[in-house]
Amino acid sequence: MSAPAAAPAPHPGAAPVLDRLRAQTTFELASIFRNGEQIMVTILMPLVALVALAATDVVDLGRADGARVDLVAPGVLAMAVMAAALTSQAIATSFDRRGGVLRLLATTPLGRVGLLGGKICAVLVLQVVQAVVLGGVAIALGWRPEPGDVIVALGIGVLGTAVFTALAMLMAGTLRFEAVLALANLLLIGLTLVGGVLVPTDWLPGVGADIVRLLPSGALGEALRGAFGDGVAWRDVVALLGWAGLLTWATSRTFRWS
Amino acid sequence: MTADPVVEVRDLVKRYGGSAVVDRLTLSAVRGAVTAVLGPNGAGKTTTIECCEGLRAPDAGTVRVLGLDPLADAVALRPRVGVMLQDSGLPAQKRAGEVLAHVARMYRDPWPVADLTERLGLASFARTTVRRLSGGQRQRLALACALVGRPEVVFLDEPSAGMDPQSRLAVWELVRALRAQGTSVILTTHLMDEAAELADDVIVVDHGRVIAQGTPAELTTTGSDxxxxxxxxxxxxxxxxxxxxxxxxxxxxxxxxxxxxxxxxxxxxxxxxxxxxxxxxxxxxxxxxxxxxxxxxxxxxxxxxxxxxx
The missing domain is CATH 3.30.70.2470 (Protein-tyrosine phosphatase receptor IA-2 ectodomain)
Structure with missing residues (x-):
């Protein structure tokens, strides 16, 4: 072995906060886009739902061909928000928690706040990709959203992201990895089908419609359909704000880093 | 107590489910020295170190690292402290080289990644995902991540566990090189030769308390006997x-x-x-x-x- 070279002297110092945040966001995005399951859940599944429901008459939507995509596209976008903010983040965060990654990164200058910030930014970037892909295909299928409606929908999307990211962190910070994996996928499928995401709540029988519309999924689905249709109902915005507050509070009380 | 301690723990208590894992533990580590915390499994070594790293909150007592509180002053302390966890905490699906480069990006003036890679022999598995690394390779990568920020203090929790003898020698050489530059090193181990070879001070912990402290020479000579x-x-x-x-x-x-x-x-x-x-x-x-x-x-x-x- 060669003579031991001198080690660099201590010279501590954190990188600027935006550099750390950008590094963590890129790191998280690389994990998402290199993981086949994440791509499938966040992009391919909503895409299949969009094409199957809007371009085929496999399911009877009670609408003429041209109007099908107008009904389906907002619901598919709500599904995409749930997939990115809830399913993808719950599984990724739970996996990192089990492996001690949250603990290790919390000891670097990134800290816990930077770690969460990086995850949230990564979700937002992922949602831009989802919006471009899913919105693009919907437009190709004849969807013609108004620019003003798009801006309202973006606001609703951010609110929905806050709700479902908080729910993801609540699960990832308290449950075992296996439980998170099962629950995150079950919730996505269950809420998409009967939680007011793809299927409008008023199609549900009786009092079920009102109950489902109070769920985060129902409120998000209806708010997005409202944004691209007759306007957003305040009850849906209030429901989303309430869930965001409640879930964030519960997460901050219960989250365990290891 | 030493005059200018880099780590000072006083009457630390940490309980899990009612039983005290750390029980009024008091220790201090000298700045610029290598301090080995020695003890059997379950003695409270890792819990004590994790309180110093800001990963656990003490139930009672005080912990100071570089004169700061690891929890209240975390933002100021994190850049100055390097941490190698016992369970590594490396993201399983990332490549080894990516992980080290990523951690390096958290610091203003990191240790050049290429130099650390060479010193710890990481090049041969830099493109392998963490999940596929051997235990010893993972340890070396975790050590590199602890050092890349050029910290004043490093906490190494069982640094050479699972390493082959060659890797262990490389790690020991690196720890000596760090000390030569004034870095304070606190390591836990249950390897006697590691403590005897590396440590300026040895602190023996059992049942959550310090039961002996001194240089290896002091501990091994009982008077003139x-x-x-x-x-x-x-x-x-x-x-x-x-x-x-x-x-x-x-x-x-x-x-x-x-x-x-x-x-x-x-x-x-x-x-x-x-x-x-x-x-x-x-x-x-x-x-x-x-x-x-x-x-x-x-x-x-x-x-x-x-x-x-x-």
């Missing part, structure tokens, strides 16, 4: 230990670590040694090996913490 260790060709006769103790008289300690060996501690001189051998002749014990010297750190440790497994 020396140790004579004898190995017999066959099992010793019943009661040989007690009879030898009686034969030697006051001021001697005699024990038998296993059925064929005797250990005599006291003022070993030529006359005393002759007396021990005369005793063996009388007992018809053929001595096949005789070692004179001070106690090893391992002897010291086992004397303190007991020889039975727990």
């Amino acid at each position: 020396q140790v004579a260790s004898l190995t017999s060709a066959t099992a010793l006769p019943d009661g040989a230990t007690a009879r030898l103790r009686a034969h030697l008289g006051e001021g001697w300690t005699v024990d038998s670590p296993d059925p064929t060996s005797l250990r005599v501690q006291g003022p070993v001189d030529p006359a005393a040694l002759a007396a021990v051998l005369a005793f063996c002749a009388a007992e018809d014990v053929l001595v096949t090996r005789l070692d004179l010297g001070t106690r090893s750190l391992e002897d010291f440790f086992l004397d303190l913490t007991g020889r039975s497994m727990r």
Whole structure:
């Protein structure tokens, strides 16, 4: 072995906060886009739902061909928000928690706040990709959203992201990895089908419609359909704000880093 | 207490489910030195270190690292402290090289990644995902991540666990190079040779408390006493230990670590040694090996913490 070279002297110092945040966001995005399951859940599944429901008459939507995509596209976008903010983040965060990654990164200058910030930014970037892909295909299928409606929908999307990211962190910070994996996928499928995401709540029988519309999924689905249709109902915005507050509070009380 | 401690822990208590894992533990580590925290599994080493790293909140007592509180002053402290966790905490699906480069990006003036890669021999697996690394490779990567920010203090929790002898030597050399530059190193280990080779100070912890502290030399010499260790060709006769103790008289300690060996501690001189051998002749014990010297750190440790497994 060669003579031991001198080690660099201590010279501590954190990188600027935006550099750390950008590094963590890129790191998280690389994990998402290199993981086949994440791509499938966040992009391919909503895409299949969009094409199957809007371009085929496999399911009877009670609408003429041209109007099908107008009904389906907002619901598919709500599904995409749930997939990115809830399913993808719950599984990724739970996996990192089990492996001690949250603990290790919390000891670097990134800290816990930077770690969460990086995850949230990564979700937002992922949602831009989802919006471009899913919105693009919907437009190709004849969807013609108004620019003003798009801006309202973006606001609703951010609110929905806050709700479902908080729910993801609540699960990832308290449950075992296996439980998170099962629950995150079950919730996505269950809420998409009967939680007011793809299927409008008023199609549900009786009092079920009102109950489902109070769920985060129902409120998000209806708010997005409202944004691209007759306007957003305040009850849906209030429901989303309430869930965001409640879930964030519960997460901050219960989250365990290891 | 040392004048300018890099780490100072006072009356630390940490309970899990009612039982105290760390029980009014007090220790301090000298700035610029290598301090080894030694103890059996479950002694409270990792919990103590994790309180210093800001990963656990003490139930009672105070912890200061570089004079700061690891929890309240976390933002100021994190850039100055490097951490190597026992369970590595490396993201399983990332490549080794990506992980090190990523951690490096958290610091203003990191240790050049290429140099660390070479010193720790990481190049051969830089493109392998963490999940596929061997235990020793993972440890080396975790060590690199702890050092890449050029910290003033590093906490290494069992740094050479699972490493082959070559990797262990590389790690030891790196720890010495760090100390030469003024970095303070606090490491936990249950490897006696690691503590004896590397540490300026050894702190022995058991049942959540410090039970001994000193330099390796201080801990292994009990005053002017020396140790004579004898190995017999066959099992010793019943009661040989007690009879030898009686034969030697006051001021001697005699024990038998296993059925064929005797250990005599006291003022070993030529006359005393002759007396021990005369005793063996009388007992018809053929001595096949005789070692004179001070106690090893391992002897010291086992004397303190007991020889039975727990």
